[in-house]
Amino acid sequence: MRSASMRKSWLALVTLLLSIGLLAACGGDSATKCSDEPGSSCVWAGTGVAGLDEDGLPKTESRFYWPIDLAFGPDGTAWVVDWNNNLIRRVNPDGTLVTEIGFFAGDGPLEGDDFSEPGIDRRLIQLNHPTDITFGPDGNVYLAVWHNHKVRRFDPRTGLVRTMGGRGPEFAGDGETWNEARFDFPKSLDFGRDGTLYVLDQRNQRVRKISPDGTVSTIVGTGEAGFSGDGGAPELAQLNFDTGGNPAPSGSLAVGPDGNLYIADGLNYRIRRVDFARNVIETIAGTGERGFAGDGKPALQAQLSSVTDLEFGPDGRLYFADTQNHCIRAIDLTTGTIAMVWDGKGEGPGLQGRQRFLNRPLGIAFDKEGHLYIVDTFNSRILRATS
Amino acid sequence: MRFPMTRKWQRMGLLAVAALATLLVAACGESSSVDCDPGTVCTVAGTGKVGRAAEDIPAIESDLYLPIDVSISPEGKLYLLDWSNHRIRLFTPNGRLETVAGSNAVGDGPEGPAIESAINHPTRIIFDQQGRMVFSAWHNSKIKRVDLTTGMLEDIAGTGTRFYTGDGGPADKADLDLPAAIVFDKDWNLYIMDQANQVIRKIDTNGVITRFAGQCLVGEERTDAPAMMLPGTNKFGWVEADKNKACNATYGGDGGPALQARIGQQVGQSAQPAGGMTIDPQGNIYFADTINNRIRKIDTNGIITTVAGNGGRGFGGDGGPATSAQLYWPHDVEIAPDGTLLIADTYNNCVRSVGADGIIHTVAGVCGSSGFSGDGGDPTKALFDRPYGICLAKDGSIYIADTYNQRVRMVMGNKA
Numbered sequence: 001m002r003s004a005s006m007r008k009s010w011l012a013l014v015t016l017l018l019s020i021g022l023l024a025a026c027g028g029d030s031a032t033k034c035s036d037e038p039g040s041s042c043v044w045a046g047t048g049v050a051g052l053d054e055d056g057l058p059k060t061e062s063r064f065y066w067p068i069d070l071a072f073g074p075d076g077t078a079w080v081v082d083w084n085n086n087l088i089r090r091v092n093p094d095g096t097l098v099t100e101i102g103f104f105a106g107d108g109p110l111e112g113d114d115f116s117e118p119g120i121d122r123r124l125i126q127l128n129h130p131t132d133i134t135f136g137p138d139g140n141v142y143l144a145v146w147h148n149h150k151v152r153r154f155d156p157r158t159g160l161v162r163t164m165g166g167r168g169p170e171f172a173g174d175g176e177t178w179n180e181a182r183f184d185f186p187k188s189l190d191f192g193r194d195g196t197l198y199v200l201d202q203r204n205q206r207v208r209k210i211s212p213d214g215t216v217s218t219i220v221g222t223g224e225a226g227f228s229g230d231g232g233a234p235e236l237a238q239l240n241f242d243t244g245g246n247p248a249p250s251g252s253l254a255v256g257p258d259g260n261l262y263i264a265d266g267l268n269y270r271i272r273r274v275d276f277a278r279n280v281i282e283t284i285a286g287t288g289e290r291g292f293a294g295d296g297k298p299a300l301q302a303q304l305s306s307v308t309d310l311e312f313g314p315d316g317r318l319y320f321a322d323t324q325n326h327c328i329r330a331i332d333l334t335t336g337t338i339a340m341v342w343d344g345k346g347e348g349p350g351l352q353g354r355q356r357f358l359n360r361p362l363g364i365a366f367d368k369e370g371h372l373y374i375v376d377t378f379n380s381r382i383l384r385a386t387s
Numbered sequence: 388m389r390f391p392m393t394r395k396w397q398r399m400g401l402l403a404v405a406a407l408a409t410l411l412v413a414a415c416g417e418s419s420s421v422d423c424d425p426g427t428v429c430t431v432a433g434t435g436k437v438g439r440a441a442e443d444i445p446a447i448e449s450d451l452y453l454p455i456d457v458s459i460s461p462e463g464k465l466y467l468l469d470w471s472n473h474r475i476r477l478f479t480p481n482g483r484l485e486t487v488a489g490s491n492a493v494g495d496g497p498e499g500p501a502i503e504s505a506i507n508h509p510t511r512i513i514f515d516q517q518g519r520m521v522f523s524a525w526h527n528s529k530i531k532r533v534d535l536t537t538g539m540l541e542d543i544a545g546t547g548t549r550f551y552t553g554d555g556g557p558a559d560k561a562d563l564d565l566p567a568a569i570v571f572d573k574d575w576n577l578y579i580m581d582q583a584n585q586v587i588r589k590i591d592t593n594g595v596i597t598r599f600a601g602q603c604l605v606g607e608e609r610t611d612a613p614a615m616m617l618p619g620t621n622k623f624g625w626v627e628a629d630k631n632k633a634c635n636a637t638y639g640g641d642g643g644p645a646l647q648a649r650i651g652q653q654v655g656q657s658a659q660p661a662g663g664m665t666i667d668p669q670g671n672i673y674f675a676d677t678i679n680n681r682i683r684k685i686d687t688n689g690i691i692t693t694v695a696g697n698g699g700r701g702f703g704g705d706g707g708p709a710t711s712a713q714l715y716w717p718h719d720v721e722i723a724p725d726g727t728l729l730i731a732d733t734y735n736n737c738v739r740s741v742g743a744d745g746i747i748h749t750v751a752g753v754c755g756s757s758g759f760s761g762d763g764g765d766p767t768k769a770l771f772d773r774p775y776g777i778c779l780a781k782d783g784s785i786y787i788a789d790t791y792n793q794r795v796r797m798v799m800g801n802k803a
Contacts, residue, residue: 049441050438051437063438065439085437245526246494246527248494359491378491
């Protein structure tokens with residue numbers, strides 16, 4: 001014979017235990033806990049819901065809005081290009097997420113001038129759809145601020161942002177210094193070993209470069225979208241990136257360990273390489289036909305979708321975000337074969353079920369330990385995989 | 388004494404309450420049911436946080452991303468333009484939000500089911516003769532239409548290229564450049580604020596597009612020779628003019644034909660949707676001449692005048708003639724059945740009204756101060772943050788897209 005109050009206590013106890021159990025199951029879910037165990041993977045940042053939260057929340061409890069890329073600074077800090085929040089975010093050593101650059105969508109400061117020295121405070125500058133971030137040999141952080149048609153430079157020592165050309169979308173400035181350069185949706189950036197900054201100038205259908213002396217020039221592309229030039233000089237070749245009034249972010253570039261330049265040639269559904277020693281451009285992956293085929297076979301016979309990020313892995317392979325195929329693939333450049341790394345529509349090690357589904361991943365990155373990070377853009381989260 | 392708005396409007400000598408409650412001509416219908424006392428302001432959607440809310444959760448628990456306007460259909464349904472989430476959402480009868488157009492992406496199309504079709508920064512919704520939703524897809528440079536019974540979306544004007552071509556031809560072959568606002572007249576001709584082209588264009592019921600107001604002049608303007616139409620465009624300029632340059636934003640032409648007038652809407656990288664438009668029952672068109680800090684009117688004879696704003700940027704003039712007052716980048720206008728003009732005085736962070744007597748007042752917000760406060764109280768003591776859109780409901784309630792507060796707010800009407 002139990003009294004009502006006893007029954008209530010039992011109920012409370014059961015509820016409490018259930019809650020603890022649920023908390024343990026959710027909070028301690030192996031899916032969200034990152035470990036270094038080979039083959040493991042986890043949701044590393046983001047909640048899976050698009051949005052923006054205040055600074056200082058743990059990174060798995062803080063939202064992104066369609067993040068597009070991630071990069072690790074020389075000190076190991078993770079920087080996230082939070083595309084549709086129009087912000088550059090940074091992960092603190094304690095795992096919390098903060099906004100590093102920007103305060104809302106726009107272009108530049110409301111007052112003052114980001115075109116002249118010393119620049120503008122990082123939180124007083126507005127960005128419009130940044131797409132890429134890279135770290136210069138000079139200690140500065142370089143941003144492709146795609147929808148502002150600008151390349152911007154952030155000095156972490158002063159906290160100031162300076163704009164490097166780009167007063168409006170246009171093709172201009174070749175042969176001049178970067179102050180005079182104009183870009184048209186600069187999508188991707190990377191530094192060469194000699195300190196050259198390469199810029200994928202999307203709607204200009206070109207790859208530009210800013211030499212260490214500050215001179216701007218075109219190194220790939222005629223300016224007209226198309227596919228041509230393999231086996232010839234890169235500046236005579238055609239590339240093909242999304243264009244029109246409001247294009248989608250298209251293409252990517254990366255400098256390889258061999259010093260050559262690799263280009264995700266978006267709407268040509270190919271990956272191309274500029275061999276600087278021979279001054280030749282060539283295709284290394286993709287038949288040119290959009291599709292999803294060829295894993296385990298020569299990359300030249302494979303079908304790709306529009307590829308939007310390239311990164312060299314610790315194993316020397318060239319990894320890429322095969323965005324519209326919702327997967328990450330890699331090419332072994334010594335054998336020329338292509339392989340699946342993370343099939344965001346199918347089975348694989350690590351995260352299971354819906355947790356491993358990708359929705360148009362636009363970015364990938366590796367940290368110093370060699371973990372692969374997948375920016376699962378339209379799920380507004382970042383995954384981490386241990387090979 | 389409980390309703391400050393009533394006192395104010397009575398002071399203005401307007402039968403605002405009765406008029407607003409009984410007459411309906413403008414685009415809006417009835418308000419949705421929200422627990423809000425007459426004459427007070429409240430939040431009807433948004434949490435204040437940027438986010439992309441899931442479907443079918445209460446509107447006031449749904450994160451928004453720069454909501455830019457609301458619109459009410461002929462049958463009284465309330466729609467929200469969740470601008471930077473690139474989608475259009477419906478307030479359901481139980482106060483939840485449901486997406487009716489826009490996919491989980493930003494982009495353009497394809498035509499077909501509206502909830503699988505990407506759109507890019509929609510700015511304005513109106514309804515056509517058949518009750519279909521017509522909206523300006525600002526960043527797509529297109530006008531799109533959704534048949535709400537089938538849920539199918541199609542493009543009806545603009546090629547998607549941001550340029551100025553096509554006058555005199557079919558609207559679907561014409562280039563627009565940031566169509567921000569749209570309005571139908573009583574004969575169902577469609578008017579488009581073609582923002583970056585600095586013109587208002589008109590699509591007649593045969594689908595032919597023409598220029599209705601404003602001029603697109605490019606490059607340095609001269610007086611010693613007439614401007615010529617630049618080859619392959621509908622832009623005008625002089626010999627050395629570059630047709631790829633933006634049309635000049637300037638001010639001019641009051642008292643003359645609207646086709647000769649000049650207007651000033653935002654262009655360039657930081658441009659935000661500008662130039663909200665509305666039409667009164669007589670067919671006079673009112674629009675926000677945003678960077679000119681004026682509200683202008685085009686009467687049925689095609690003559691343009693300024694009805695509010697002296698051109699000076701700032702806040703001033705309440706209690707005096709609207710044409711001597713200062714506005715700061717107004718973005719939207721609405722006209723009440725009694726002829727009262729409501730103005731989203733965006734960068735003053737307030738909503739102002741101009742009565743039939745031409746006197747300007749503030750009806751919501753503290754002009755010159757931004758913030759978020761005041762729900763449940765006097766709307767003129769509440770704070771807003773850059774309200775871009777306003778919509779007047781049948782019962783006199785004013786919906787305010789409190790854009791940078793990531794909320795939609797409402798000044799409850801005084802309907803008895």
